[in-house]
Amino acid sequence: MAYIYKNITGDTATNIDINSIDNNNYKFSNMSLCNVHATDSVTIDLYLYKTERTDSRSKRGEGGDWNDLESTEYSYYILNNVVIPNGATLLLDSSYFKFDRHEYDLYIKLSAGDSAVDIILN
Secondary structure: OOOEEEEEEOOOOEEEOHHHOOOOOOOOOOEEEEEOOOOOOEEEEEEEEEEEEOOOOOOEOHHHOEOOOOEEEEEEEEEEEEEEOOOOEEEEOOOOOOOOOOOOEEEEEEOOOOOEEEEEEO
């Protein structure tokens, strides 16, 4: 069984690199989110993210320069504005935590710059 352990701090959206596991067929089924801040609650956004190219090839613009490929970004929330009190743990099981890890990236965003959460995926 594979595990990923992460310490997340700050209020910047962070990619939880689930593709670091060597076995491409491994499917994560559970996630633990523990608020380790000494006194404050933390509000969490946990979401899936992907970028799709919407144009199959570059286009030559005016002046002969090539334009970048157009893309569309998608976000799908698993948790949105969920509050975890200090010292508490939120457990997500397979009924909430199923997705194609080859198609989506998993991101987490915490509410404050001094927020701290420990994550365990298995």
